[in-house]
Amino acid sequence: MSDTSESTDERADAESEDAPSAVDAEEVRHVAELARVRLADDEIDAFAAQFGDILRYFEALDEVPETERDEELVNVMRPDEIEEGLSQADALRNAEETEDGFFVGPKVS
Amino acid sequence: MAADLNAFVTKERIEGDADADGPLADATVAVKDNISTAGIRTTCGSDMLADYVPPYSATVVDRLTEAGATVVGKTNMDEFGMGTTTETSAFGPTKNPADPERVPGGSSGGSAAAVAAGDVDVALGSDTGGSVRCPAAFCGVVGIKPTYGLVSRYGLIAYANSLEQIGPIAGTVEEAAAALDVIAGPDPNDGTTRDLREVDGADPDPSYAAAADGEVAGMTVGIPAELFDGADERVVETVEAAIDGLESRGAETTAISLPSVEHAVQAYYVIAMAEASSNLARFDGVRYGHRSDADGNWNESFAETREEGFGAEVKRRILLGTYALSAGYHDAYYDKAQDARAWVRQDFEDAFADVDVIASPTMPVLPFELGESLDDPLRMYLADANTTPVNLANLPAISVPAGEADGLPVGLQLVGPKFGEEAVIRAASAVEE
Numbered sequence: 013m014s015d016t017s018e019s020t021d022e023r024a025d026a027e028s029e030d031a032p033s034a035v036d037a038e039e040v041r042h043v044a045e046l047a048r049v050r051l052a053d054d055e056i057d058a059f060a061a062q063f064g065d066i067l068r069y070f071e072a073l074d075e076v077p078e079t080e081r082d083e084e085l086v087n088v089m090r091p092d093e094i095e096e097g098l099s100q101a102d103a104l105r106n107a108e109e110t111e112d113g114f115f116v117g118p119k120v121s
Numbered sequence: 122m123a124a125d126l127n128a129f130v131t132k133e134r135i136e137g138d139a140d141a142d143g144p145l146a147d148a149t150v151a152v153k154d155n156i157s158t159a160g161i162r163t164t165c166g167s168d169m170l171a172d173y174v175p176p177y178s179a180t181v182v183d184r185l186t187e188a189g190a191t192v193v194g195k196t197n198m199d200e201f202g203m204g205t206t207t208e209t210s211a212f213g214p215t216k217n218p219a220d221p222e223r224v225p226g227g228s229s230g231g232s233a234a235a236v237a238a239g240d241v242d243v244a245l246g247s248d249t250g251g252s253v254r255c256p257a258a259f260c261g262v263v264g265i266k267p268t269y270g271l272v273s274r275y276g277l278i279a280y281a282n283s284l285e286q287i288g289p290i291a292g293t294v295e296e297a298a299a300a301l302d303v304i305a306g307p308d309p310n311d312g313t314t315r316d317l318r319e320v321d322g323a324d325p326d327p328s329y330a331a332a333a334d335g336e337v338a339g340m341t342v343g344i345p346a347e348l349f350d351g352a353d354e355r356v357v358e359t360v361e362a363a364i365d366g367l368e369s370r371g372a373e374t375t376a377i378s379l380p381s382v383e384h385a386v387q388a389y390y391v392i393a394m395a396e397a398s399s400n401l402a403r404f405d406g407v408r409y410g411h412r413s414d415a416d417g418n419w420n421e422s423f424a425e426t427r428e429e430g431f432g433a434e435v436k437r438r439i440l441l442g443t444y445a446l447s448a449g450y451h452d453a454y455y456d457k458a459q460d461a462r463a464w465v466r467q468d469f470e471d472a473f474a475d476v477d478v479i480a481s482p483t484m485p486v487l488p489f490e491l492g493e494s495l496d497d498p499l500r501m502y503l504a505d506a507n508t509t510p511v512n513l514a515n516l517p518a519i520s521v522p523a524g525e526a527d528g529l530p531v532g533l534q535l536v537g538p539k540f541g542e543e544a545v546i547r548a549a550s551a552v553e554e
Contacts, residue, residue: 040440047398047443048405048420049436050428059437065499066441070387073457081463088312102176106409117407118422 035063126216126225128234130154132194133161135182141189144299144330150185151235151244154195155202156287157276158182165278166198166210166228169410169430179276180311181245181287181304188303193241196231200432201401202249202280204228205501206489207256209434214491219261219530223488226259228252232290233260242291243300247277249285250389251483251508254520257290258483258532261522263297263549264290266508268540269515270315272301273308281396282313284389284512294521294550298329301542305329315540323540332543333550338371340548343476345379348507348534352485355526360482363523363533363552367480370551377472377479381464382510388461389509390502391445391454397435398442404430437498466514473538478548481507483520483532507534517542521549 040059044051051059100113109116129151135158137147152158155165157175164170182192199209207230208214217225218238225234229246233256236244246253248266257264265288272287279285289300305327307316318325342364349357368374406412406426413425431439445454472479486504494501511518516536523533533552537545 039444043440043444043447044436045424046447047439048402048423048427049431049439050421050424051436052428055433055436059440062437062498063441063444066390066502067444069499069502070391070445070454072384073387073391073454073461076381076384076388076457076461076464079460079463079467081459083463083466090309098176105176106173108406108412115407117405118417118419120419 035060035067126218126221126234126238127213128196128215128231128238128240129194130164130166130197130212130231131162135161135178135186135192137186137189137191139189141187143188145185145243145303146189148190148242149193150190150300151194151196151232151241152182152192153198153229153232153244153246155198155247155278155280156182156245157278158192158195161195163195163278164212165202166200166212167430167432167435168211169404171211171411173409175276177276180273180308182276184304185245185300190243196229196235196244198231199228200435201278201397202228202247202252202285203397203434203438205251205255205504206494207231208491208495209432211432216491217260217488220488220528223490223529224259226256226484226488229290230256233257233262233264236260236262236290236292243296244290245287245304246290247285247287248512249281250393250512251505253288253290254483254508254518254532254534255505257520259488259530261525261530262290262292263294263522264288264520265297265301265542265546266511266518267301267305267542268517270313271305271517271540271542273304273311273314275308275310279400281393282400283396284393294519294546294553295330295333297519298333298546301329317540320540324543327543329542329546332546334547335370335551335554337367337548337551340372340478340544341476342367342372342374342548343377343472343479344374345377345382345472345479345481347379347382348481351506352482353487356482356485356487356531359524359526359531360480360533364480367548367551372548372551375476377476379468379472379510381461381468382506384461385465385510385513386502386506388458388465389505389513391458392462392513394438394442395446395455396442398439398446401435401439406430434498462513465510469510469514469516469536477537477544479536481534483507483534487526487529487531511536515539517545519545519549521552523552
């Protein structure tokens with residue numbers, strides 16, 4: 013176990029010297045968890061390599077000067093009006109599981 | 122032939138109003154499968170929505186059928202619009218009618234292929250970073266990306282809201298413009314649509330089809346070196362010949378510079394991925410869409426559902442978008458991308474002080490061979506160099522066939538100022554002649 017983590021650290025260090033935005037499998041796993049997307053191990057490895065390339069390319073954004081971003085936008089307001097919306101039956105029609113007019117989700121914990 | 126192209130995901134009809142008259146009466150239209158059709162499944166090219174049947178139609182679909190057009194099917198696309206080749210679809214790739222060994226471009230590849238193969242008169246696509254113009258260029262047809270706010274997005278399943286517009290694809294500039302006449306205009310269900318009577322400098326009552334008159338005498342066409350550098354030589358030659366044609370009809374060309382566009386692809390992908398990571402959070406398997414059988418708590422079930430329902434490119438963009446918005450990286454990526462977006466917008470505004478339209482190749486490359494770019498996402502992203510600046514700047518643009526190189530279609534892109542659709546349509550109609 014300690015051998016594995018050492019060699020991972022070495023690789024990460026070597027990469028960080030040559031290419032600052034290299035991404036390791038652990039980071040991909042972390043972001044996938046934040047985004048609620050499970051990934052297979054081979055997907056994680058492929059993504060780590062691709063993300064390194066893509067993020068290195070994105071780094072050219074560093075050269076962009078700070079720019080005045082104000083665009084002339086106006087709020088579009090109108091009074092609230094009650095209109096016909098979807099029926100409950102229509103709103104539930106595409107759900108995998110429903111009960112008594114409600115959506116049924118997975119258990120929370 | 123068309124069946125072999127895999128241009129359609131679903132073939133079902135919505136009959137047009139038989140009493141309508143006008144240019145779209147009795148026309149057939151194909152609708153990209155991320156645009157909602159009541160009672161007809163709308164998959165976004167994804168396993169996630171393989172069985173999703175919308176309870177209502179998009180505003181653009183209602184407007185087309187009210188104008189007499191009949192919807193004949195839903196077209197194949199890159200999954201959720203995420204791709205430049207239509208190969209990321211869960212329903213298999215679409216082939217290019219001009220050469221079935223090659224991709225039709227994307228993400229609205231099925232729509233462009235259906236038009237090019239003669240299956241339909243008109244098709245709708247959506248353009249977030251070039252997804253109408255790219256397949257129009259690769260298939261040798263016409264595609265219009267309208268100014269942000271001209272066409273309602275109500276019923277378009279969102280990928281990156283701040284960038285995308287629905288646009289028409291057709292065999293000629295005039296037919297595409299006639300379809301734009303029908304779908305354009307304010308919609309109370311989309312608060313980002315604009316009423317042109319209230320937009321400074323815009324034609325309050327435009328007729329896009331009438332603008333396809335080929336009259337370019339006195340028009341000034343800007344030629345930005347940045348959008349020609351690095352493009353395939355065969356593409357550049359074909360596009361330059363088409364621009365010479367505009368000059369011979371009385372248009373004037375002038376060299377311009379758009380230094381900001383060198384950063385457009387990076388800015389586009391950071392913003393689009395960030396918006397996608399938020400938009401696609403709705404696909405949790407509860408209210409609609411695929412749901413995993415896995416027996417776990419909410420988070421586990423959510424993650425498993427999304428592992429099963431999304432393909433690789435969609436996962437890539439959700440993850441990179443989540444990364445770009447996460448603590449510690451937001452300033453480096455997302456904020457810088459917004460600076461770049463403002464810079465691109467400013468660059469175009471400055472350019473349009475001197476020119477009426479801006480011309481360039483639509484795509485810097487000829488159509489890829491099938492499978493060529495699928496495992497190299499960055500290479501695919503770079504092909505969007507000339508189309509993405511237009512979305513960042515919210516501008517109108519058209520891709521019109523410029524000719525062929527090695528037997529493959531080449532598209533010329535014309536970009537106009539905000540709500541300047543008539544200028545790009547007029548210039549494009551002159552290229553056609």
